[in-house]
Structure formats: structure tokens, C-alpha cells
Amino acid sequence: MMNRASSFLWNLRQFSTFVPTSRTMRLYPLGFSRPRIVFSYNSNLRNLLLSDFGNRVQSSIRYLFQDALIFKSRDDFQTKGVSTETVLTVSRVLCPRRLSFDSKHSLFSDEGLKINFHHEASNEDVLTKETKPTPVNYRKLSRECSSLSDVLDTFSEASTFPSSNYISAMWTIAKRMSDDQKRIEKQLMFNHPAFSQLCEQVMREAKIMHCDHLLFSLHxxxxxxxPQNSLLVQTLLRVVQERINECDEKCLSVLSTVLEAMEPCKNVDVLRAGVRILADQQVWKIERVFTLQAVMKCVGKDAPIALKRKLEMKALRELDRFSDLNSQHMFEALAAMNHRSITLLNECSKMVLGNIHGSPFKVLINILQSCRDLRYRNLDLFKGIADYVATTIDIWKLKQVLFLLILLEDLGFRHTDLMDLFMKKVIDDPASLNMKSIISILHVYSSLNHFYKCQTQEFQEAMARSLTGYLHHISSENLLKAVSSFCLMNHFPLALINQLLQKDIINELLTSGDIERNVHKLRILAACLKLDASCPKAVDLALPPLPSTPLSPNAKVADALSSLLGEGYFLRNVQLPHNYHIDFEVRMDINRSQVLPFSHMDAVTSADIQRVAVLCVPRSTYCLDLTHPRGFLAMKMRHLKVMGFHVILVHNWEIERLQMKDVVTFLKTELYSAEAFPTADVNLLTTVRT
Structure with missing residues (x-):
């Protein structure tokens, strides 16, 4: 009792300086049915205690607090005939964060003073209070409602706090729908009369929701x-900016996931920068691997390299806790950061291969896409994925397997078993393929230079027949792509070629679209029409000349040829007909036992000369196993042989590792025929090559 009295007197002294004013307040608990409590104050003492709130709040404060009250002056309403006892209790901080108010409107002093008022109702006071509705649970709501409109109907009947539960319930329901049903339901949602009311309510409550409710609403x-540019989305983004310091690990995970799915804009960019700061500060405190991966995807390619390495080190520390999903998703997370961590990728590749059976097809596609973006080449990983798809090919759709083959081709990987199986399925059911699929198939098989010994001709004819059915609907560029692919495979369907060679189509290709690419493909067609015996016709195409770009053949190979043959016995940068270029040309006798100087070519007949083309080729001209040439190189070798050349391929990546004496030995072995050396020398040179 003494403590109560002393507290009472202390409060009285603190408020004694204020002029007592009679004030009436209306208090609204947060709720959409707006239950109300109306109080009248008859006691001067009570007026003294509350006058400071009246002066600070002044006319109106529109900031809302969870389980808090809105204060309005008596000018806003009449309280005639209503008398109540003072009932105001603040037992905890009402807002989960500190709001920034103007100093003269601050509800609490800078010292964070907590004021507790206790009361006991008197007999003559009258209390009027409506029942506060029970907050709706979004899980229960999503179970009871079968459509998005049902949720909106429930909201319009009796809206309760927080409105985020209605939004979350709608998304939970939408996830269960098919794509077509989801599209229809979304249209009905936008047209529902309560939808705009719900959006307005979410915006009004944004500043007072718990942080996780706010972020789940945004998600x-x-x-x-x-739409991202709508007032609702942009308002939520701005509020999240103000409250980003409230994010715990769960909130950080949700925020990262949302931002990663959004298009760049000012508010998104600001929040992404905020996530980078939080990640840099809290990375070692993150406990869940999925949260770490969500943050890695969110920080993006523009994140500082120091932050990328810090996230990489955190992931390496957590390797022992990686689940199968963690190892699969790490590829996508690293690709989103554009950070190639070979150690992390190698470890995750082992985990993926160890648990590949039963992996969803979408996961396999994401892994290959990430490897392509990161320029990560792992033969074991690609072979393991292709082996798994080949053994389970009957459970996949043709389009799914084709998509996988397209990605493998982009990576330069040729899996013969899978491509043979797919070829058989295409031959058995070519009608199941549309025009786009046919063009993609032709590109994959021609680019990887893949032939199936017993069914290649049947496959090519089936593709040509299927594409001929689209002849009147195919665009000029797609027709050129298809014919170019057939040319690389040394197959020439006459109907498609005749359609392509029409004057108006050629003019269209030379004046619109990607002209440089079109000209390159037309040069391929022109060379094939002239050089391939299987081509049914030869036509001259008036194409623009090749750009004069300076070419510098491999200097190490040039020095080795000078040391081996001497100057005057080989030529550099030789331009041939049909737009072909070779790095070095050497002329030898017909048995390739003697090199002939170019100064004495007039005295030698062409029948006694063997021309040798030395091509210095990069890795990209080979498949990933570095033993099988890709389509364009294979076609070039075919055409050079038609023009009378013996072709020698020099691998640039191997030459760079060799010493000069080994390069000379390698070229000597390649230039001269086996009959030109004693058997012991041939074996020695072969050993040096390997």
C-alpha cells in the first residue's frame, strides 16, 4: 500500500505542471469490426494523469499498434450521456519496433518511460464494449476455402486482423491449382469487389504487422x-526497408526468396543492398543451409567479391550438414552469384551423383543450366546425369529429354547412348514433334557431329519429311537454321533447299534479323553446294565478302615448322576458295616423304603434289571429351579433303604445354607418312605424342 501511494504521489508531481483540461477519448482496438470503448472523465485527478497524452497526441495519430489504441480528440465525436471509469493499461511495449515520430507528437519520452495505470471500476460507471473478433488462421482458412474468391468472400463478411492471413491463405490455395485453373482464379480475384479492400487493408496494417507476417504478405x-509496380507491392517494399533491422533468420530467408524472384527497380535494389549488408554482418550466425542459399541467390552477381567469398566459406563449413536438396540447390545459388567455387562444386557434384536416382527432372535441368552459366565442366557429373536419363528414358517426355540434350550440347558434351536412344524414339514417332523441336534436334545432332551407324540416314529423312510439312509456315531464319544443320550432317533435302534459295527469302535473310549469322550459314550452304558430291545442285550465291580481320597463327607452331622445315617450305594464313582459311600449308611429294619448296612449284605437276593443311584448333571445336570434332570442324575437314588436302589438327591447348623439341617431334610425326621413317623411329614418335 505504501508503495502504491508513493507511486501515486510521484506521478501526481510529474503531471502537476500541466493545466487540467477536460478531454474525452475514443479508443479503438485494432480490428476491422472496429469494436469501441467510450470513456468520459469526471475526475480532475484523472484529467491530470491523462492530460500529457492529450497534449502530445493532439488532434489525431494515425499510427497503429498491435493490440494498441487510436486516440482522437472529442471534437471528432460526441459522448453525450456516456460516463465511464478510466481504463488504460500499458503492460508491455505495444509496437515491436521503435517508430519515428515528430518530437512534439511522441507517445513516449526519450528515456523510454513506461507508465502503468491501474483501476477499479466504480458502481456508477458505465462500460460499453463490443466483442473483439478472433483472428483468422490462414491454414484453417486455406482448408475451408476452395478458391481465391471464397477467401475474399470471407474477408468481406467479417475482416479480422491481420489481413496478411487472407493473402497467405490465397497463395496456399493457388499452389494447389493447375496452371489453367490458377490463371482463371487470378482473373476472378482481380475482379472481386473485396480485393481492392483487402489490398488497402494490407497497406494500412503494414507498419504494425509482425515482421514475419509482413514478409509473408509480400511473398x-x-x-x-x-503487378510489381502496383501501389500495394511498392508500399510493402518501402515498409520492409524501414523495418529490415527486425529481420531474424527466418525473415531474412523469406525476404531473400522474394527479392530473388522480383524484377529490378529502385525499391528492390535498395532492399537487395540491405540484404547484402545483413548477410555480411550475420553470415556466421546463419544456422539453416536453405537460408544461406536463399541469401546467396539474393545478393546477386553485383555483390562484392569479399561477400561472395565469405558466403562460399560459410557453405564449405556447412558441407557436413548438406542434405541431397542442399547439394542440388548449391549449383543454382552459385550461378546466381556468378561465383565459381570449384571446391564447392566438386563436392556437391559427388553428392548429386551419389543420390541421383529419383531426382526430379527440373533439378537436373537446373544443375546443367548452372554449370553452363558458371562455365563448370565436369565430365563425371554430365555422364552420370545422362546415364540416369538414358536408363529411365521411358518415363520422360520427348520434350524433356530434348531440353536436356540442348543443355548438354551447349556444354559440348556428347553422350552417345542417350543420343542413340533418342534418335530411335524420334524415328518411331516423328509426328509427336513440332517445328521448333525438329529444328532444335537438328541443331543438337549436327553441332555434336553425332551419327548412329545403322539409322542415321533414316533419322535424317524422317526429320526432313516432318519439316517439309511445315514448309509454308516456317520463317526464313528457321528454314536457314534447319538447312544449315542438314549441311553439317552431309544431307541435302531438295524441297527445303529449293524453298530457301528463292530470291525473296535470300534477300530477306541478307537485310533483316541477325545478318552476320545468316551470312555465315549461307556460306556453309554455298560451300556444300559446290563441294559435296551428294548435293543435288550447285548454285552461286551473291554473298558479302568476308571482313578483313588480322589473323595470327600459333607462334609456337610457326617456330617449330621453321626449325623442322626451314623458311620457304611452308605458308602462313592461307585463304582458300569457299571462304576457308588454314593456318599453315605445306607441300610434299605424293608419298609424303619429302617436303617441296614453294619456289619450285612451277616445275612440278599438281598430280605429284600432296598439299597438307595444318589447322591449329581450340578446345571449343571438339566435344568435351576432346576426342570427337564438332560439326563445323568435321565439315571443314571433309571439304579440305575434297579440295585435295591432307589435314593435320594441332591442339592449341596441348601445344602450349609442350617444349619446343616436343612440338617439332609431334609435327614431324604428323607431316611424314609412316613409310618415311624406320619402324623404331615411328614407335618413338608415337610415344612422344602420347
Whole structure:
């Protein structure tokens, strides 16, 4: 009792300096049915205690608090005939964060003073209070409602706090729908009369929601397809900016996931920068691997390299805790950061291969896409994925396997078993393929220079027949792509070529679209029409000349040829007909036992000369196993042989590792025929090559 009295007197002294004013307040608990409590103050003492709140709040404060009250002056309403006892209790901080108010409108002093008022109702006071509705649970709501409109109907009947539960319930329901049903339901949602009311309510409550409710609302709104430039989305983004320091690990995970799915804009960019700061500060405190991967995807390619390495080190520390999903998703996370961590990728590749059976097809596609983006080449990983798809090919759709083959081709990987199986399926059911699929198949098989011994001709004819059916609907560029692929495979369907060679189509290709690419493919066609015996016709195409670009053949090979043959016995940078170029040309006798000087060519007949083309080729001209040439190199070798050349391929990546004496030995072995050396020398040179 003494403590109560002393507290009472202390409070009285603190408020004694204020002029007592009679003031009436209306208090609204947060809720959409707006239950109300109306109080009248008859006691001067009570007026003294509350006058400071009246002066600070002044006319109105529109900031809302969870389980808090809105204060309005008595000018806003009449309280005639209503008398109540003072009832105001602040037992905890009402807002989960500190709001920035103007100093003269601050509800609490800078010292964070907590004021507790206790009361006991008197007999003559009258209390009027409506029942506060029970907050709706979004899980229960999503179970009870079968459509997005049902949720909106429930909201319009009796809206309760927080409105984020309605948004979350709608997204939960939408996830269960098919794509077509989801599209229809979203349209009905936008047209529903309560939808705009719900959006307004979410915006009003944004500043007072718990941080996780706020972020789940933003996540649901984005996933429901509400436009990013809408006032609702931008308002939520701005509020999240203000409250980003409240994010715990769960909130950071949700925020990272949302931002990663959004298009760049000012508010998104600011939040992404905020996530980078939080990640840099809290990376060692992150406990869940999925949160770490969500943050890695969110920080993006523009993140500082120091932050990328810090996230990489955190991931390496957590390797022992990686689940199968963690190892699969790490590829995508590293690709989103554009950070190639070979150690991390190698470890995750082992985990993927160890648990590949039963992996969803989408996961395999994401892994290959990430490897392509990161320029990560792992033969074991690619072979393991292709082996798994080949053994389970019957459970996949043709389009799925084709998509996988397209990615493998982009990576330069040729899996013969899978490509043979796919070829058989295409031959058995070519009608199941549309025009786009046919063009993609032709590109994959021609680019990787893949032939199936017993069914290649049947495959090519089936593709040509299927594409001929689209002849009147195919665009000029797609027709050129298809014919160019057939040319690389040394197959020439006459109907397609005749359609392509029409004057108006050629003019269109030379004046629109990607002209440089079109000219390159037309040069391929022109060379094939002239050089390939299987081609049914030869036509001259008026194509623009090749650009004069300075070429510098491999200097190490040039020095080795000078040391081996001497100057005057080989030529550099030789331009041949049909737009072909070779790095070095050497002329030898017909048995390739003697090199002939170019100064004495007039005295020698062409029948006694063997021309040798030395091509210095990069890795990209080979498949990933570095033993099988890709389509364009294979076609060039075919045409050079038609022009009378013996072709020698020099691998640039191997030459760079060799010493000069080994390069000379290698060229000597390649230039001269086996009959030109004693058997012991041939064996020695072969050993040096390997």
C-alpha cells in the first residue's frame, strides 16, 4: 500500500505542471469490426494523469499498434450521456519496433518511460464494449476455402486482423491449382469487389504487422501475380526497408526468396543492398543451409567479391550438414552469384551423383543450366546425369529429354547412348514433334557431329519429311537454321533447299534479323553446294565478302615448322576458295616423304603434289571429351579433303604445354607418312605424342 501511494504521489508531481483540461477519448482496438470503448472523465485527478497524452497526441495519430489504441480528440465525436471509469493499461511495449515520430507528437519520452495505470471500476460507471473478433488462421482458412474468391468472400463478411492471413491463405490455395485453373482464379480475384479492400487493408496494417507476417504478405502478393509496380507491392517494399533491422533468420530467408524472384527497380535494389549488408554482418550466425542459399541467390552477381567469398566459406563449413536438396540447390545459388567455387562444386557434384536416382527432372535441368552459366565442366557429373536419363528414358517426355540434350550440347558434351536412344524414339514417332523441336534436334545432332551407324540416314529423312510439312509456315531464319544443320550432317533435302534459295527469302535473310549469322550459314550452304558430291545442285550465291580481320597463327607452331622445315617450305594464313582459311600449308611429294619448296612449284605437276593443311584448333571445336570434332570442324575437314588436302589438327591447348623439341617431334610425326621413317623411329614418335 505504501508503495502504491508513493507511486501515486510521484506521478501526481510529474503531471502537476500541466493545466487540467477536460478531454474525452475514443479508443479503438485494432480490428476491422472496429469494436469501441467510450470513456468520459469526471475526475480532475484523472484529467491530470491523462492530460500529457492529450497534449502530445493532439488532434489525431494515425499510427497503429498491435493490440494498441487510436486516440482522437472529442471534437471528432460526441459522448453525450456516456460516463465511464478510466481504463488504460500499458503492460508491455505495444509496437515491436521503435517508430519515428515528430518530437512534439511522441507517445513516449526519450528515456523510454513506461507508465502503468491501474483501476477499479466504480458502481456508477458505465462500460460499453463490443466483442473483439478472433483472428483468422490462414491454414484453417486455406482448408475451408476452395478458391481465391471464397477467401475474399470471407474477408468481406467479417475482416479480422491481420489481413496478411487472407493473402497467405490465397497463395496456399493457388499452389494447389493447375496452371489453367490458377490463371482463371487470378482473373476472378482481380475482379472481386473485396480485393481492392483487402489490398488497402494490407497497406494500412503494414507498419504494425509482425515482421514475419509482413514478409509473408509480400511473398504471397508477388506469387499471386499482383503487378510489381502496383501501389500495394511498392508500399510493402518501402515498409520492409524501414523495418529490415527486425529481420531474424527466418525473415531474412523469406525476404531473400522474394527479392530473388522480383524484377529490378529502385525499391528492390535498395532492399537487395540491405540484404547484402545483413548477410555480411550475420553470415556466421546463419544456422539453416536453405537460408544461406536463399541469401546467396539474393545478393546477386553485383555483390562484392569479399561477400561472395565469405558466403562460399560459410557453405564449405556447412558441407557436413548438406542434405541431397542442399547439394542440388548449391549449383543454382552459385550461378546466381556468378561465383565459381570449384571446391564447392566438386563436392556437391559427388553428392548429386551419389543420390541421383529419383531426382526430379527440373533439378537436373537446373544443375546443367548452372554449370553452363558458371562455365563448370565436369565430365563425371554430365555422364552420370545422362546415364540416369538414358536408363529411365521411358518415363520422360520427348520434350524433356530434348531440353536436356540442348543443355548438354551447349556444354559440348556428347553422350552417345542417350543420343542413340533418342534418335530411335524420334524415328518411331516423328509426328509427336513440332517445328521448333525438329529444328532444335537438328541443331543438337549436327553441332555434336553425332551419327548412329545403322539409322542415321533414316533419322535424317524422317526429320526432313516432318519439316517439309511445315514448309509454308516456317520463317526464313528457321528454314536457314534447319538447312544449315542438314549441311553439317552431309544431307541435302531438295524441297527445303529449293524453298530457301528463292530470291525473296535470300534477300530477306541478307537485310533483316541477325545478318552476320545468316551470312555465315549461307556460306556453309554455298560451300556444300559446290563441294559435296551428294548435293543435288550447285548454285552461286551473291554473298558479302568476308571482313578483313588480322589473323595470327600459333607462334609456337610457326617456330617449330621453321626449325623442322626451314623458311620457304611452308605458308602462313592461307585463304582458300569457299571462304576457308588454314593456318599453315605445306607441300610434299605424293608419298609424303619429302617436303617441296614453294619456289619450285612451277616445275612440278599438281598430280605429284600432296598439299597438307595444318589447322591449329581450340578446345571449343571438339566435344568435351576432346576426342570427337564438332560439326563445323568435321565439315571443314571433309571439304579440305575434297579440295585435295591432307589435314593435320594441332591442339592449341596441348601445344602450349609442350617444349619446343616436343612440338617439332609431334609435327614431324604428323607431316611424314609412316613409310618415311624406320619402324623404331615411328614407335618413338608415337610415344612422344602420347
Amino acid at each position: 504471397a502478393v508477388v506469387k499471386l501475380g499482383i
